[in-house]
Amino acid sequence: MDVLTQASALVFQWQVIVAIIAAAGFGLLVGAIPGLTATMATALLVPFAFFMDPVPAVGMMVTCAAMAIFAGDIPGILLRIPGTPASAAYASEGYAMTQQGRAEEALGASLLFSAIGGLFGTFVLIFAAPTLAEIALNFSSAEYFWMALLGLTCAVFIGASSPLKGMISLFIGLFVATIGLNNPAGVPRFTFGSSDLLAGVDFIPAMIGLFAVSVVLSTVAAGAPPWESPQKKTGNVFHAWGGLLRRYWPQQLRGNLLGTVVGALPGAGADIAAWIAYAVSRRFSRTPEKYGTGHVEGIVECTSSNNAAVSSAWIPAFVFGIPGDTITAIVIGVLYVKGLNPGPTLFIFNPETIYAVFLIFILANLVMVPLGWLLIKSATRMIQAPRRILMPLILAFCIVGAYASNNSVYGIVIMLVFGVLGFIMEENDIPIAPCILGIVLGPIVEARFISGMIRGDGSLLYFFERPIAAGLGLFVIAIWLLSLVGWLRRRKRRLAAAGTQDGSEASA
Amino acid sequence: MRFNDLMLGSMLLLFAVVLGAYSFTFPPIPGQRFGAALFPQVIALGLGGCALTLLLQSWRRARANPPAPRTPLISRTEWTLKPGAIAAVFLTIGLVVLYILFSEKIGFLLSISAILIILFRLLHVPWSSTLAATLVGSILLDFVFRSLLLVPLPFGILPRLPW
Numbered sequence: 001m002d003v004l005t006q007a008s009a010l011v012f013q014w015q016v017i018v019a020i021i022a023a024a025g026f027g028l029l030v031g032a033i034p035g036l037t038a039t040m041a042t043a044l045l046v047p048f049a050f051f052m053d054p055v056p057a058v059g060m061m062v063t064c065a066a067m068a069i070f071a072g073d074i075p076g077i078l079l080r081i082p083g084t085p086a087s088a089a090y091a092s093e094g095y096a097m098t099q100q101g102r103a104e105e106a107l108g109a110s111l112l113f114s115a116i117g118g119l120f121g122t123f124v125l126i127f128a129a130p131t132l133a134e135i136a137l138n139f140s141s142a143e144y145f146w147m148a149l150l151g152l153t154c155a156v157f158i159g160a161s162s163p164l165k166g167m168i169s170l171f172i173g174l175f176v177a178t179i180g181l182n183n184p185a186g187v188p189r190f191t192f193g194s195s196d197l198l199a200g201v202d203f204i205p206a207m208i209g210l211f212a213v214s215v216v217l218s219t220v221a222a223g224a225p226p227w228e229s230p231q232k233k234t235g236n237v238f239h240a241w242g243g244l245l246r247r248y249w250p251q252q253l254r255g256n257l258l259g260t261v262v263g264a265l266p267g268a269g270a271d272i273a274a275w276i277a278y279a280v281s282r283r284f285s286r287t288p289e290k291y292g293t294g295h296v297e298g299i300v301e302c303t304s305s306n307n308a309a310v311s312s313a314w315i316p317a318f319v320f321g322i323p324g325d326t327i328t329a330i331v332i333g334v335l336y337v338k339g340l341n342p343g344p345t346l347f348i349f350n351p352e353t354i355y356a357v358f359l360i361f362i363l364a365n366l367v368m369v370p371l372g373w374l375l376i377k378s379a380t381r382m383i384q385a386p387r388r389i390l391m392p393l394i395l396a397f398c399i400v401g402a403y404a405s406n407n408s409v410y411g412i413v414i415m416l417v418f419g420v421l422g423f424i425m426e427e428n429d430i431p432i433a434p435c436i437l438g439i440v441l442g443p444i445v446e447a448r449f450i451s452g453m454i455r456g457d458g459s460l461l462y463f464f465e466r467p468i469a470a471g472l473g474l475f476v477i478a479i480w481l482l483s484l485v486g487w488l489r490r491r492k493r494r495l496a497a498a499g500t501q502d503g504s505e506a507s508a
Numbered sequence: 509m510r511f512n513d514l515m516l517g518s519m520l521l522l523f524a525v526v527l528g529a530y531s532f533t534f535p536p537i538p539g540q541r542f543g544a545a546l547f548p549q550v551i552a553l554g555l556g557g558c559a560l561t562l563l564l565q566s567w568r569r570a571r572a573n574p575p576a577p578r579t580p581l582i583s584r585t586e587w588t589l590k591p592g593a594i595a596a597v598f599l600t601i602g603l604v605v606l607y608i609l610f611s612e613k614i615g616f617l618l619s620i621s622a623i624l625i626i627l628f629r630l631l632h633v634p635w636s637s638t639l640a641a642t643l644v645g646s647i648l649l650d651f652v653f654r655s656l657l658l659v660p661l662p663f664g665i666l667p668r669l670p671w
Contacts, residue, residue: 393645400661442547450543
């Protein structure tokens with residue numbers, strides 16, 4: 001209790017509160033701008049953090065990250081351009097709702113379940129941090145390999161009208177991930193002598209290209225007509241809250257739990273949590289056929305999971321000093337500079353600091369509701385702004401954003417290549433989302449597989465030797481088999497239907 | 509620009525074969541069974557499988573209804589039938605290419621302004637709005653990225669601006 005009083009004294013000072021609110025506003029803006037990620041928002045705060053006390057510095061970054069992840073949903077829902085990768089999984093779903101004039105329901109669900117997800121993850125962080133992190137810390141290559149493979153498996157079924165096209169997209173993404181020097185053998189692959197490509201394809205410009213430039217290209221080609229079935233005004237975002245909570249609490253809880261577990265794993269963050277949540281939600285839904293047509297159920301589960309993951313990603317970061325994702329990696333650097341070495345000692349020597357940060361987590365997820373509401377109110381004007389003015393400006397912004405990722409025109413080249421690729425893929429109904437997941441998970445799958453094979457002396461049994469790995473492995477294989485059986489059954493039914501149709505035509 | 513299954517399948521198959529063949533040139537990790545070549549080969553195999561499935565589907569469809577007219581290898585999607593649509597796409601891509609080539613010499617402000625003016629006019633934005641949006645857009649981007657976020661955007665032929 002004494003620690004909690006000390007922690008409150010550290011948090012409830014006007015400088016800290018002002019810093020948190022400013023960071024919240026900044027995170028919301030950056031997250032809402034397509035192509036600028038939550039990671040970028042956090043990184044941009046680092047220079048400010050160096051000049052501040054530890055509690056406001058860390059509090060600022062924590063708040064900013066949570067806000068940016070939520071705000072990424074807004075352009076995803078209104079324009080189908082996800083603000084951050086964590087919103088990519090359900091951008092199409094949300095956009096379909098906007099096209100039907102149900103933007104406020106999607107945005108309301110996103111705001112409510114983001115805040116609840118963040119709070120859920122925070123409470124797990126506070127109460128179960130040490131135990132959970134210990135489990136994740138015991139993971140070896142085998143467990144990571146299966147987790148990543150699970151992500152890839154899910155990717156094929158995300159947003160794809162045909163799993164075959166989803167698979168093509170995934171393999172394109174996996175190929176992109178092989179480019180460069182970043183592989184277990186350290187051999188330059190597909191670089192063709194380019195020194196820029198040695199470091200691999202930069203993820204931020206690739207993402208801007210695939211998700212933003214492709215949209216600009218198709219809009220410019222169509223002469224930028226007004227938004228299709230635009231929703232001029234969002235109504236009361238709070239209106240649907242009661243019904244959503246009553247109806248979708250199991251999805252919310254499942255999303256929270258999944259997000260918390262995925263976030264707590266080192267290397268897996270909010271974006272992977274959202275992808276897996278969408279696939280899980282669709283798999284267990286009573287109405288899977290509604291997914292992709294503007295169904296709020298998937299949005300509820302995804303947004304519950306990605307914000308829970310943002311909070312729980314701090315579990316391995318604070319307890320063991322191992323980053324859960326890119327955002328926590330940046331903050332760990334700041335903690336070291338501040339003389340607060342993350343690890344178990346932090347809980348022993350500076351408990352008031354760590355509890356102050358936990359309090360800020362709770363505050364951040366609470367201020368998300370009013371600030372998020374303000375942002376939603378102003379963001380809907382975006383949809384009324386004429387596209388012929390907006391699109392060239394978005395292209396200019398993409399160019400600068402791609403340049404800023406490593407301060408060279410190489411970023412713009414990557415952006416353009418992926419913009420054209422995304423444009424051609426969309427023209428041919430090949431979904432973009434699995435490609436992005438292939439780019440992110442490819443290196444993990446490869447590195448874990450090769451190191452597993454080296455440890456297992458070339459035996460595949462290594463991946464089933466440990467109980468958790470065996471469980472995960474069997475789970476992944478079960479998904480594959482179930483999908484195959486389902487496909488064969490559907491095919492049989494289709495053939496049978498075609499057969500009876502032919503028969504009736506012949507008798508007629 | 510929409511490829512039919514035959515065209516898409518053939519292109520992907522060709523890519524998969526080239527990818528698989530090229531990855532045999534990667535050296536192995538000494539003393540290990542698997543090296544840098546394994547993962548690209550698995551991808552080539554997967555992509556090749558997808559391509560063959562597409563080709564098989566296309567062949568089955570052709571066999572099922574032989575009198576039906578064949579879809580062309582490359583067909584134009586609805587929007588490309590609009591006059592100037594394809595030119596607009598190539599112009600937009602061309603503008604970004606020109607930016608990549610010349611922005612360091614000319615500078616960020618001038619080159620981004622040129623892109624904005626051309627695109628606004630392409631989309632039939634009136635001159636007054638074009639100039640206003642270009643001025644505000646380019647200066648705001650310059651201020652936020654160069655001055656606030658310290659991104660070293662190229663000055664080019666313009667002198668250093670006061671902000």
